[in-house]
Amino acid sequence: MYDRVREADPAVADALGDELDRQRGTLAMIASENHASPAVLEAQGSVLTNKYAEGYPGERYYAGCGPSDEVESLAVERAKELWGAEHVNVQPHSGTQANMGVYLAMLDPGDRILSLDLTHGGHLSHGHPANFAGQLFEVEQYEVDPETGYVDYEGLAEQAEAFDPDIVVSGYSAYPREVEWERVQAVAESVDAYHLADIAHITGLVAAGVHDSPVGVADFVTGSTHKTIRAGRGGIIMTSEEHADAVDAAVFPGSQGGPLMHNIAGKAVGFGEALEPAFGEYAQQVVDNARALGDSLAENGLSLVSGGTDTHLVLVDLRDSHPDLSGGTAEDALEETGIVLNGNTVPGETRSAFDPSGIRAGTAGLTTRGMEEDALRQVGDLISRVVDDHDDPEVLDAVSEEVDALCADYPLYDDL
Numbered sequence: 001m002y003d004r005v006r007e008a009d010p011a012v013a014d015a016l017g018d019e020l021d022r023q024r025g026t027l028a029m030i031a032s033e034n035h036a037s038p039a040v041l042e043a044q045g046s047v048l049t050n051k052y053a054e055g056y057p058g059e060r061y062y063a064g065c066g067p068s069d070e071v072e073s074l075a076v077e078r079a080k081e082l083w084g085a086e087h088v089n090v091q092p093h094s095g096t097q098a099n100m101g102v103y104l105a106m107l108d109p110g111d112r113i114l115s116l117d118l119t120h121g122g123h124l125s126h127g128h129p130a131n132f133a134g135q136l137f138e139v140e141q142y143e144v145d146p147e148t149g150y151v152d153y154e155g156l157a158e159q160a161e162a163f164d165p166d167i168v169v170s171g172y173s174a175y176p177r178e179v180e181w182e183r184v185q186a187v188a189e190s191v192d193a194y195h196l197a198d199i200a201h202i203t204g205l206v207a208a209g210v211h212d213s214p215v216g217v218a219d220f221v222t223g224s225t226h227k228t229i230r231a232g233r234g235g236i237i238m239t240s241e242e243h244a245d246a247v248d249a250a251v252f253p254g255s256q257g258g259p260l261m262h263n264i265a266g267k268a269v270g271f272g273e274a275l276e277p278a279f280g281e282y283a284q285q286v287v288d289n290a291r292a293l294g295d296s297l298a299e300n301g302l303s304l305v306s307g308g309t310d311t312h313l314v315l316v317d318l319r320d321s322h323p324d325l326s327g328g329t330a331e332d333a334l335e336e337t338g339i340v341l342n343g344n345t346v347p348g349e350t351r352s353a354f355d356p357s358g359i360r361a362g363t364a365g366l367t368t369r370g371m372e373e374d375a376l377r378q379v380g381d382l383i384s385r386v387v388d389d390h391d392d393p394e395v396l397d398a399v400s401e402e403v404d405a406l407c408a409d410y411p412l413y414d415d416l
Helices: 003-008 009-025 038-044 068-083 097-106 132-136 152-161 181-190 203-207 242-253 262-276 275-297 327-337 364-368 373-390 393-409
Strands: 085-089 113-114 138-143 167-170 195-196 220-224 235-239 313-317 341-343 358-362
Touching: 003 009, 009 393, 038 262, 068 203, 068 235, 068 262, 085 242, 097 132, 097 167, 097 195, 097 235, 132 313, 138 152, 138 341, 167 181, 167 275, 181 195, 203 275, 203 313, 203 364, 235 242, 242 358, 275 313, 275 364, 327 341, 327 358, 327 373, 327 393, 358 373, 364 373, 373 393
Parallel strands: 113 138, 113 167, 167 195, 195 220
Antiparallel strands: 085 235, 220 235, 313 358, 341 358
């Protein structure tokens, strides 16, 4: 593996080999990560890396774009079939770039965005002051109900009426429940605002019909293409024909230059895989596994935000069971055992986002490895043991051995 890279650059080859070994030998539970198929990896590493294809199929600024047109058209048509969208742009380099495309298409600097607070499960690109969205636009943020952990839709409606936003953002990065898209759409319509639904984390769950879709409900739907959908890395924008030209112009030339055609090839391949019946079974298993994981954690005394999950992730609030343990410390201890997840803010956060009060764990990657509910219950037990005794070397060593056994039982990338 990586023989040509090793010949040209041994240092990079060593790092790539280390990363392959790390993925094979650890449990990837960061909710925004997954394991793409070898076919997607091959497409992303293809000769399309060499090609500039500024513009869109049939309307490029350079010659020699015939194969690029074919690949991008395949990605677009497969996306339309997966999500039922009228218009699709597959050129955004990331989910954040997809959100930027919508903002630049429909808003002027200083316009107003109403979005979920980051500590309550929102995303940086929804208007955090450190992000371009928070710097270019006036942002106000809503919250989840502190008692239930669910979005407070009635409070959202009241806040929208008072704030008068130009766009309302739904779809979140650390929210374990299904979103009621129609209720958010009704709020947006009541104040004559657009509705942007960001499904970055649940693109695959929506495509498979495991979750209700905002496509055809919200004015704009954005997402990532490398999380639960398991395609090439990047972003996507879906909208109606009414807004197609504005969105396309905002992506190119508005906010990006040449598209990453190798990534778009990976998107096309991954979307094709997601159109197969097996993907629907996979997506349902992702959710079933998350529920099994959540049940295990709760049975071991850990508190789950909202009391459970409908999605691919669980969000643990450590303050009830382990008030002196931060999410960052828990993350470090778990990584030492081979369980890779992330410390995460929780509703009502009192700590820094760099060392928060919770941990977030996803099941997409473990499901790709073939794990089902019993294995996820075991993983929940392992996480709980580490959280309980995060500074006990004997416990960490014992958990590490069980993680090694799980990785051996569910091998990854044996054919690479």
